[in-house]
Amino acid sequence: MTTSKPEFSESFIGIALLTLAGPLIWVLHFAIVYGVQHIACVTLKERADFWVNVSIIAVTVAALLALLFLTLKPDVLQRLDRNQPRPENIKAFFSGMMRLLAFLSFFAVLWSGTALFFLPACGSVA
């Protein structure tokens, strides 16, 4: 008696993560800008403004470039997922989703990142 193995198997995690790359970049960006700003303002006091500004600008630019790349070059998903043979309709569906999700995430990151130019790094306007 042995365990039979299915004739067909497919990888799921890789393509799922690639498809969700846009929102995942947004999550990472959001966690870093909120975390850095919160911790820097508490710990660095008067030096916080500089480090908050520099880190948020750097992270936002990096995130926007990555999202722009995913939006303009969606075939990156197919190149990274090349080890798994998949039908064309599946490839097109997932790369299309990745592109649209990255596009939406681009604006979410942009709106969060540009807030820095209008508000004090640590203070309250209340």
Next chain:
Amino acid sequence: MTKITEQKAALPNSLPRPEGEEEQLLRIWYAPTGWRWFTAVNNTTVGVLYLGAAFVFFVLAGLVALVMRTQLAVPENHLVSQDLYNQLFTVHGTTMMFLFAVPAMEALGVLLLPQMLAARDLPFPRLSAFAIWAYIIGGGVFFSTIFYDLAPKGGWFMYPPLTLTEYSPGDNADFWLLGIGFIEISAIAGAIEIIVGILRTRPPGMSLDKLPIFAWSMLVFAGMIVVAFPAVILATMFLEIERSFGWPFFTAAGGGDPLLWQHLFWFFGHPEVYIIFLPAAGLVSMIVPTMARTPLVGYKLIVVALIATGFFSFGLWVHHMFATGIPSLSLAFFSATSMAVAVPSGIQVFAWIATIASSKGRFQLNTPSLFVLGMLFIFTVGGLTGVMVAMVPFDWQAHDTHFIVAHLHYVLVGGMVFPLFATFYYWAPMVSTRMLSERLGKWCFWLMFIGFNLTFLHMHITGLVGMPRRVWTYSEASGWGTYNFVSTVGAYIIGAGVLVFIIDLIRNFRVGQHGMSNPWQAGTLEWLPTDLYSTRSIPHVTSREPLWDQPNLAEQVESGQHYLPNAPTGGRETIVTSPIEAKPQYVIQMLGPGWMHFFAAVFTAACFLLLTIKVVVPALVCGVLAIVCFLIWAWELDKGPAKGPIEIGAGFKLPVYVTGPVGHGWWAMVILMLVAGSLYFAYLFSYLYTWTVSPGVWPSDATDLPRLQWPIVSALLFIAGAAFFAVAKRTLPEPGEKHILTPLLVLLGALSSVFAVYLDIWCHWQAGLKPTESSYGALVYMAGVLDGQLVFAVLMMSLFVIARHFTGKLDRVRFASLENTMLLVYYTVAQALIGLLLIHGFPRVI
């Protein structure tokens, strides 16, 4: 073995089926009646029960709302006392959010998904049934507290310090904390079932690009529950431990912070709005194309919108905390996301309008359509006021006023209640032998629609002229009397609408599956002819609307011409397909009716509720009995490969037992680990957040900390535990044999982890740290609590694995129970090592 490309040539199989197949299916999938009805697990039985229970809670919470509205109808009213009013609004909000909205959506998942995916049932039928009974018992007891003055009074969000023992003595708050915590566990169990069900039990051919939108929305919904609910479970643990044992997580004098509760609660609470809305949006996306007689416009865009909404909703939680003094830039991050999330929500609304428009006048204006159109109006108004309150300066003006009450009701009633009533009228024929009445349905809609707007539209003005939320009464001089009176009249009109629906149910709803098949001429699989066993055979799917695009599919499926028209293993089974392309992989053997899931729910509920009223010993006895029930239930799960491989049709010969990442049990375990990981992430956030608030209570000198040798020994013990399990797997005997080394290694692995947790707690105690002294101490010991509960689960599972070994049910072929235990062990070790690094490393580097 038939190649995948040959399937369409092989199906439908028009050869005559052997006699007695359908009778065998009916016998296997019977639904118990009489007193054995409690043992039922069929999704149609427990799904209707689940939905019915959620609707009962909706009616009860609605009646509570009517009492509140009557109290507010005129100024200086004394119909109810101030104290009772506090209990009423807390129970109303809590019941609507925790006992109606989320369970109703999970109920629809349990009820509709197997039919929509043409599966015989979801992959863990007893888990669904357990979740449902746990919810009914826990919810029933929680709601009943309103009748004997034991209901919580702190609002549905239970903010400390108001809910700490000194300001909320008695058991009222505990009923919320333990009761709701328990119901959240039930919701997580349902979410695991739904994720595995959608990704693994689709019909062959239904690749993800052909998945019905409702299934997509339920996938996002369940994923959000996995990430969001652990945060509030941790928060309720913190608050209950602080109330019971005085660990100061939220007390400022001990270095705690009441705002930590708000962070954790709203990290769950805001996604909760979308957890409720997204499945409802999915339902609308199913109804609109049917009524418009045309495929949904923008399928891919809607899927993208669902996923994007799911993600962005986790960046909104602070928009409930705009008035707490958080720095402006932080508020701006959340304000930006609050506006970003409006984009995907808007995409869905425009897709529905475009679908209706593309029907070129064929859109049918019946009861489900009316509720959908009503939803479009109400939800859009709620969305627009949502954008208003996402702007910080406006929110400061509207915060805690009736403007917010109006906004949240427009979002939740428009986004969830109206789609749910559309669902009731649309899908009733799937589980009832008769349709609901169109005439009564239209009365119901217009009463609810007019009543709702009469109640809440001008409530925006009530708020803008200054009426705060949660006030028991108000003075005549305020000038709010007329507004409130009109709102009360509107609330009674809503009540009349719901009453009409109940009359319709009583007159026309008759549970049964031999009514009209496909009365709306819809295109999706839930409208195939079904019986107790779901569909007679499982169809091969080639499009998003198979009933529109595959001629005669219903007849072929009903005459057994597609997959699995019989029961080759002689038991309950369904096909497991690959998660993306839905290619057949194996056949899952499922459990039928039984008592253990029911008693497990009863004893678990009893344990939680007895703990609430501090009856500790009986609570522990019930806890032990619940564990015994779980173990007996789990004993039957691993049926082994003896009955396979089996033919399912079209030349496919599939195994009935698999292990590793292909297996559905492995998937469920991984999702459970994600739940645990999310909970631990919330803990790490709490630790670091509390440090930023009260760095003074953290040790300033390394000599105050335990010596480094102890965490190192603890870490080595954890690693050794994992290693013991890895070696144990290698020593598994051949079938029919026993090997004493296997159980010994499993036991050593479990005991190593137990000792590692004990050692870490002991070394802090020896260093003089007490959990009641400061928030630092409380958080350090909390790490031990979180590791300890996992290690306890590992110990129980290890004893279970050892018992299976000695009864000949664990060997080199049949080892799913060991594999699942190992997954939990590896996760536990990873979590514990991160915890040791944080607890012993962080204070040394700051």
